[in-house]
Structure formats: structure tokens, C-alpha cells
Amino acid sequence: SSELTQDPAVSVALGQTVRITCQGDSLRTYYASWYQQKPGQAPVLVIYGKNNRPSGIPDRFSGSTSGNTASLTITGAQAEDEADYYCNSRDSSGNHLSAFGGGTKLTVL
Amino acid sequence: QVQLQESGPGLVKPSQTLSLTCTVSGGSISSVGYYWTWIRQHPGKGLEWIGYIYYSGSTYYNPSLKSRVTISVDTSKNHFSLKLSSVTAADTAVYYCARDPGGIAAPGEYYFDYWGPGTLVTVSS
Numbered sequence: 001s002s003e004l005t006q007d008p009a010v011s012v013a014l015g016q017t018v019r020i021t022c023q024g025d026s027l028r029t030y031y032a033s034w035y036q037q038k039p040g041q042a043p044v045l046v047i048y049g050k051n052n053r054p055s056g057i058p059d060r061f062s063g064s065t066s067g068n069t070a071s072l073t074i075t076g077a078q079a080e081d082e083a084d085y086y087c088n089s090r091d092s093s094g095n096h097l098s099a100f101g102g103g104t105k106l107t108v109l
Numbered sequence: 110q111v112q113l114q115e116s117g118p119g120l121v122k123p124s125q126t127l128s129l130t131c132t133v134s135g136g137s138i139s140s141v142g143y144y145w146t147w148i149r150q151h152p153g154k155g156l157e158w159i160g161y162i163y164y165s166g167s168t169y170y171n172p173s174l175k176s177r178v179t180i181s182v183d184t185s186k187n188h189f190s191l192k193l194s195s196v197t198a199a200d201t202a203v204y205y206c207a208r209d210p211g212g213i214a215a216p217g218e219y220y221f222d223y224w225g226p227g228t229l230v231t232v233s234s
Contacts, residue, residue, distance in 0.1 A: 033220035035156075042205055042227050043156065048220035086156050090219050096169040098146075098209075098219070103155040 004032075004087055004101035011107040012077045020072045020104045022087030029092040032070035034063060037084045037103075046085075047072055074106075082108045111135040113206050113225035121200075121232050127193040131206030131225055138187045139164060144209035145189045146221060147180060149202040157202075161209060162189055196232045203227040 004024040012018035022032050031050060035043035045054050047063035060075045070089075074081055085104045091097035117129035131145070138145060146161040160170035162180045170178045174193070182189040193200060207221040 030217050030219060035221070037156075042224040043221075044224075045220055045222055048222075049215055049218040052218075054222065084155075088156075088158075088220070096163075096167075097171070098158040098161070098169075100148075100156040100158060 004089060004099055006085075006087060006101035006104045008102065009105045009107065011109055012074070013109050014079060015076055017073065017075045018077055018106065020074075020085050020106065022070045022072075022089075022101045023068055024089060024099075024101075025068055026089045026092040026099075027065060027068050027070050030090040031065060032063070032087045032089050034061075034070075034072045035086045035088065036081075037086065043086060077106075077108050079108050082106055111208065111223045113208065113223055115204060115206050115225045115228040117228060117230070119229060119231060121196055121230060122234050123197055123232055124195055127191070127196050127200060127230055127232070129191045129204055129206075129228065129230070130188050131190070132186070132188040133208075134187070138182060138189060139184050142211045142213040144169075144211045144219075145180075145182065146207045146209050147191045148205045148207055148221070150205070150227075151199075151202045159191065159193075159204075163211070198232050201230065201232045203229050 034047040036046045037043040046061050051063045062073045087101040112134045114132050121127045143164050144161040147159040162168045177194045179192040205227045206225045208223045
């Protein structure tokens with residue numbers, strides 16, 4: 001199955017830690033990747049693999065997986081982290097398909 | 110630095126075929142292991158994976174769109190293309206192209222590392 005479920009909205013106080021989750025059977029087989037999207041902009045990869053950050057992504061972003069749930073954690077959230085976040089994973093059926101979660105709107109208070 | 114750029118008509122009439130091209134610069138579209146991908150986003154909505162073409166030419170499509178989608182590659186022009194037939198207003202969206210390194214770095218690691226800026230396609234008469 002390639003269905004990925006995310007909470008529609010999450011909020012965090014400035015400087016605090018927030019976890020955004022993504023659930024799906026495919027996460028037992030494949031790592032999730034995480035994307036940040038700000039209004040009017042293309043998505044940006046922030047976490048991939050076990051817990052890898054592309055060059056330029058602050059180290060306050062981290063990723064983890066437990067069972068069928070992947071998590072994106074922002075430790076010490078900043079105002080500029082307010083954005084939509086999407087997870088993505090391959091389908092575990094072996095059909096080379098891909099799918100995104102519905103997205104989580106992060107508000108930094 | 111790899112860059113991707115979508116191009117194509119911004120307005121398509123209902124029942125016609127939407128055609129977009131993604132030009133890749135800073136890298137070869139023939140490089141081993143890469144999946145060249147199309148993704149779309151309906152206004153105010155989430156991301157939807159449309160499909161991709163593997164460097165070998167194999168294609169994989171979202172089952173919900175499979176009957177209408179064709180993705181192809183032109184290695185001589187270093188670009189890949191999307192065709193979506195029989196469009197309706199429901200196909201109005203921002204269309205993105207992206208690159209998936211296809212697990213080259215490590216097995217099981219699939220992700221979209223480079224994206225185009227996106228192009229809005231409106232389906233309307």
C-alpha cells in the first residue's frame with residue numbers, strides 16, 4: 001500500500017520542539033522523505049533516508065522511523081519554519097509507485 | 110548544480126492533451142539510476158505523484174492517472190515530457206518536474222532532490 005497519513009495541522013511555540021508524523025504500511029519497507037513548502041514556492045527536500053539532511057538544511061531538522069510511522073522533528077522551531085510539510089515514500093508492493101502524504105501545515109506561534 | 114525547468118502552455122482546453130517539458134541542466138538525463146518525475150499540486154491542495162521515467166526508459170504511473178498519462182524522454186535535448194490526455198478542469202494544477210536518485214546513495218532511499226519551480230496549467234475553454 002502507498003497511502004500515507006499526516007495530521008492536517010500542527011502548531012509549535014517559537015523555540016520549542018515539534019514532531020510531524022506520517023503513517024503508512026510502506027514505511028515498514030522504505031524510508032520516508034520530507035519536503036518543506038512555503039507559499040508560492042516549490043517543495044524543498046529537508047530529510048531523506050534514515051536521517052539525512054541535504055546541504056543547506058539546518059541541523060534542527062531530523063528524521064526517524066518506528067514501525068509504520070515516520071517522524072520529522074524540528075528542535076527549536078524558528079519563524080521561518082512555518083510552512084507545509086509533506087512526507088513521501090515508495091509503495092511497498094514492489095510496483096515502483098510513489099505517494100505523498102496529505103501534508104501538515106505547521107504554524108509557529 | 111542540477112536545475113530543472115518546466116515549460117509548456119499555461120492554458121489548455123477541456124478534452125485536449127496537456128503537454129509539458131522539463132529541461133534538465135547541469136547533469137545528464139541519461140545518468141544511470143535516476144527517475145525523472147512529474148508531480149502536480151491542485152490549487153490549495155497537497156502534492157500528487159503523477160509518474161516517472163527511469164533512466165532505462167521504463168515508466169511508472171499513478172494508477173489513478175495511468176490511462177491518460179505518458180511520460181517520455183529525449184536524451185538528445187536532455188529533457189523529459191509529460192502528456193496528459195482528455196483533460197478536465199480537475200487537471201488544473203501546478204505541475205512540477207523533479208529528480209529521484211533512485212536509491213543510488215543507499216538501498217531503500219528514494220527522494221526528490223531537485224525540483225523545477227513549477228508551472229501552472231489551467232484547463233478552461
